[in-house]
Amino acid sequence: LGDERVHDIANYIRKGKMWEAFTSPEVPVLLIDEIDKADIEFPNDLLQELDRMEFHVYETKETVKAAERPIVIITSNNEKELPDAFLRRCFFHYIKFPDRETMQAIVDVHFPGIQKILVSKAMDIFYDIREVPGLKKKPSTSELLDWLKLLLHEEMPLDVLQNRDPTKAIPPLHGALLKNEQDVMLFERLAFMAKRQQGK
Structure with a gap:
């Protein structure tokens, strides 16, 4: 001292x-x-x-x-x-959410060599989720990247993503995409209603 x-x-x-x-x-x-x-x-x-x-x-x-x-x-x-x-005192500039082409370029940077068909099917689900009315928190680019990382790690079969409507069946590993409890409940409710319709 x-x-x-x-x-x-x-x-x-x-x-x-x-x-x-x-x-x-x-x-x-x-x-x-x-x-x-x-x-x-x-x-x-x-x-x-x-x-x-x-x-x-x-x-x-x-x-x-x-x-x-x-x-x-x-x-x-x-x-x-x-x-x-x-x-x-600010000059405002709004950045639009990436379209599919831009998002593909972002994904390619993070996952070089990833299967194009996997990305295509995953992005179909991702953008469909973002369009669902009533979402509290729409998944963003970081959520998509996290989800793709999980899909690759789990070696998710393509048929799990094939022709999958997120309003009829909650997406696999959805915890990477949906970060709000109310949003998870919304998709569970939509999936339940879809199953009821199929059963009629």
Whole structure:
């Protein structure tokens, strides 16, 4: 404990990405991902610091000012409304959900050499699920990739995916696609109703 550094709190402060961006000698790009998942006050707090291009470090009583104004990219899944004052200062760009061709390219990057027929059948089910009315959480790209990984690991036979309507039979390994209990119950109910119709 005789080391003087022990008594300097600055030695225990970890610089975050904004700090790194503000002290960069070149124009940096700062990515703030999924801001809608942050605390409700975070966008307003961030707005103040981006407006001033500086922030205060309470522990060391220093103010960090941006050497170069960073290019700030902020993403949101639209799960929570962002403050109007915050949105007024943003240039909005909406990214559409990938179509089948784009999704195929994404899958090829993650699973080079995967059977095209497997991907085709899996994507049929995946996009059909996304179109079912009443879903609380539509499966996204990451869910599709996780599902394909499981299908490959389990060596799922193609006939299990062949001509499979997700509204008539819940998809195999559906836990990778459906991440909401109400959605699982919805598909179980649809499958039950389909079986009743077949029995008539």
